[in-house]
Amino acid sequence: MLEKYEKPCYNDDTVTDYRGGNMKAPTIYDIAKKLNISVATVSRAMSPPGTVVISEASRLKVLQAAKEMGYRPNAQARALITRKTRHIGLFTPGILERTGLHFARMLQAVENVTRTNGYHLVVYGELDPADVEGRLDGLIILAHPNEAVPIMENLDMSSVHVWPIFAEAKVPSISWDDAEGAYCACKYLADMGHKKIAALFGDIVDDVALTPKIAGFRRAIDELGVSSVELFGDKYPDQFENGYALALDLLKSSDKFTAIFARNDLLAVGAMKALRANGLSVPDEVSVIGYNDTSVATCSDPGLTSIRTPIGETGELAANRLISIIEHKEMAFDDVVLPVSLTIRESCASPKRV
Amino acid sequence: MLEKYEKPCYNDDTVTDYRGGNMKAPTIYDIAKKLNISVATVSRAMSPPGTVVISEASRLKVLQAAKEMGYRPNAQARALITRKTRHIGLFTPGILERTGLHFARMLQAVENVTRTNGYHLVVYGELDPADVEGRLDGLIILAHPNEAVPIMENLDMSSVHVWPIFAEAKVPSISWDDAEGAYCACKYLADMGHKKIAALFGDIVDDVALTPKIAGFRRAIDELGVSSVELFGDKYPDQFENGYALALDLLKSSDKFTAIFARNDLLAVGAMKALRANGLSVPDEVSVIGYNDTSVATCSDPGLTSIRTPIGETGELAANRLISIIEHKEMAFDDVVLPVSLTIRESCASPKRV
DNA sequence: CTGAAAGCGCTAACAG
């Protein structure tokens, strides 16, 4: 009976535990041989229940033997024929600089979803579409449109784009509402009674990712009838230092602002430091509100009131959607814009300074 | 001439650019057919120069055709036969909670090294050795020994362990010198004139990862002839809150400390906040030194003097060493302990309070 | 130096 298998069987019949020795890993041929059945049946037993025709008895018998023998399906052989690698990529250029403090939160969410669904997450700080072709089932692009678009255009696989602004209609996108966030921050300040709000935008004006925040801020200013000063520019590579420098500029001018809205938390805490260095207390004399609600907001003193952006949720959603697309549960989906919220701490109060 | 190839050729002769149409990707058979040579020669041309016998003329001819046809080697087919996947894993449980603020720095370094060497980095927040078997060429284990050891014992591949303490002699390890770090912090304080130093250790005493810090701290205390108070316990899940609470406990006691050494930066800034809340100024009345030199140290006010641990360097070294092992350039290497350093900011000064 | 042929371990028709 055993002779009919032409494929070589490397392991003899005494194999009970692959880990025990240093022989080659058992294959479906070894299982088939041991059970006197065909490799096809073994293969069928290995595929997810319900996706293939096989008797319950066979499935159980094979699974049992496989367990005893320490069998592990060979991912490469499977991928070679199914054309699915069960790898999902995450492209995130400038892990530290750009995505900064958000990154761990995002990665954790994405990794959790991919792993739970049986995918392996491959992380790239740089990416050439050519050398991931055929290695990935799909890609999550966590990048500024400037970097994302060239990738998307040459990519031969499913992908989703995550960024607080839409990049392209061609690729499904997940983002969060930065216009609303900036509006909300500004309104919070105005509602407290602030009449002149300074905005620390930092980066260069034509940065597409900054646009929604500027728009939201300006809309609030107009609607709420308060006045504003907008500060741009980033002299230093470090956001904290930029916040410090920008706030200093602000103080040198004669603007009678009583509140500062910062484009991100680092800029905000930098500004707070400059304020204190100039004898101004936060929030008694000047209120400061940050953006992103990162760990620096939690541990600054006073605690920084900040707009919370749904980083983790975004990552989770992106991963889930990508998997749906890959598995054809969902061929396409509408772009999603997640809401932001306000985390109130101690850095804002009604204005006392005039 | 062409009939001799039994393997099917899916692409006709007009193929010039795979991207142009939606036919299947070209294989070595397509190249061989076009060039009227054997697939063996094509295969040889694809392997790294010098590793295989082939005439320079053939190699160039094949490479040229491959480029024109948009050929990409199939990673799975190659892996199936070579038994090398060119994937390296990074196991890092509790990406956010545990590895916290370091994580991005470490990941960036590791990703950079792996990518530069032609490897793809797969990240795992949880890992069962069974389901990475055969998918990875090696694994970087960035985990507390409690989590690392069970993994290492069941792992069937090369691995290196990264943690500020040795876990096992069996696996090469890279770490940094926390004993020296704690000593150095304490000495810095003592040299400034502090006579009683409080240590905020936070976590439970028997945590193996804490041991070197405690040992280093105590050695400094003994050698330098200063006195100390050690505080343990973590009431809250959040380190910042723990720092705050621990400092409060300290203030309630009658200890006449003038300086605080904190086990990590978050604990330190939490303590600074508690100090200020009690009307004590840093560093005028109490000096505070942190550990790890993370982003919160940079942006706290006053800037937190902190022990810098070489996270990025560690990741880089770990990845390089692992690759050396995988490629048999280095069969084994000595465990490495990287030095730490002191980053001086504004949170420490000579004691004025008595 | 090059070609023919044998697989790597697995899945998927296609028969039975």
Added chain:
DNA sequence: CTGTTAGCGCTTTCAG
């Protein structure tokens, strides 16, 4: 429901 068989795309002896 199960077995046979033909590959997936590539590397690697082994001849020539």
